Amino acid sequence: MEVNHKLLQEERGEQGPLCKDPVWFRRIVGRLVYLTITRLDLSYSVHILSQVMHKPQEEHWNAAMRVIRYLKGSPGQGIMLRADSDFQIRAFCDSDWCGCPLTRCSLSAYMVLSGNSPVAWRTKKQDTVSHSSAESEYRAMSDVLKELKCKSAIYIAANPVFHERTKHVEKDCHSVRDAVKAKLIATRHVRTNEQLADILTKALGSSAFHYLLSKPGVCNPHAPT
Incomplete structure (x- = not known):
């Protein structure tokens, strides 16, 4: 699609x-x-x-x-809430830097899972133009405040020094770093082919689309086995 x-x-x-x-x-x-x-x-x-x-x-x-x-x-496709869920909260977030050709604003998205079942998700255009991909990713992470994903953003989160190019996102940086310090969230890097939030920010090919869609338990019980 x-x-x-x-x-x-x-x-x-x-x-x-x-x-x-x-x-x-x-x-x-x-x-x-x-x-x-x-x-x-x-x-x-x-x-x-x-x-x-x-x-x-x-x-x-x-x-x-x-x-x-x-x-x-796919009329019967929907979210399968698994009975064997461990109820551990996980979140995936991503951004499409300057993806909009009209405004050059980035697209933020996140998916929150309880166990292996999605319970919240969102796709939203950011309000202002980001100066770097790290900035757009930080805004996406600030929205979800659950789990970090990008190497450059993880570096900024762990770095107590705010460089000149990141001063304008200092508020988002502080909110994420404070959450990391308080152990409310843990930082993890997610490989591109396993990034569930990509399904909310990009037009994927059929195989990648259906693979990522199957990961959070979205299924069609009427589909032939």
């Missing part, structure tokens, strides 16, 4: 034909927004589509139809 930031091209002067029925497009996307409450696999796609509600183009309509076809192909 490769709905990505390439759909947002108006600022670059690459505007395509307008959607023939923008009202119906808005109704479809509005319904999809409600589905993201239980379908975390839709979060990224719906986030992208919801940004073009004011002036949808034909390619946006085609992307929305692709999401609908995906839903029709």
Whole structure:
């Protein structure tokens, strides 16, 4: 379900034909927004589509139809809350640095799991432009304050000296470092192919998408075995 930031091209002067029925497009996307409450696999796609509600183009309509076809192909897919969960809280966070072609704001996302079951997730565009990938990652970590993921951000978390290029994120740094010091969170580096939050920040290929989707226990009981 490769709905990505390439759909947002108006600022670059690459505007395509307008959607023939923008009202119906808005109704479809509005319904999809409600589905993201239980379908975390839709979060990224719906986030992208919801940004073009004011002036949808034909390619946006085609992307929305692709999401609908995906839903029709997996009507029973949902979150399996495992009975053997140890209830240990884990969190994955990620950011797509300057990913939005319109504003150059980064995209933050996180997924919180109780045991192996997802209990909270979010995809959100950051309010301001980040000057570095480390900064955008720190903002994502500040949002979730559960577990750290990126090597550069982990280094800043452990480093008591604030360098010139990170002064503008000092507040986020302090909040994360204080949580680390108080042992409320523990820092772990997560390999790219195991980063669950990637499903909320990037348009992934089919194999990577379904692999990551299976990790937090999202399954379709109606699928053939």
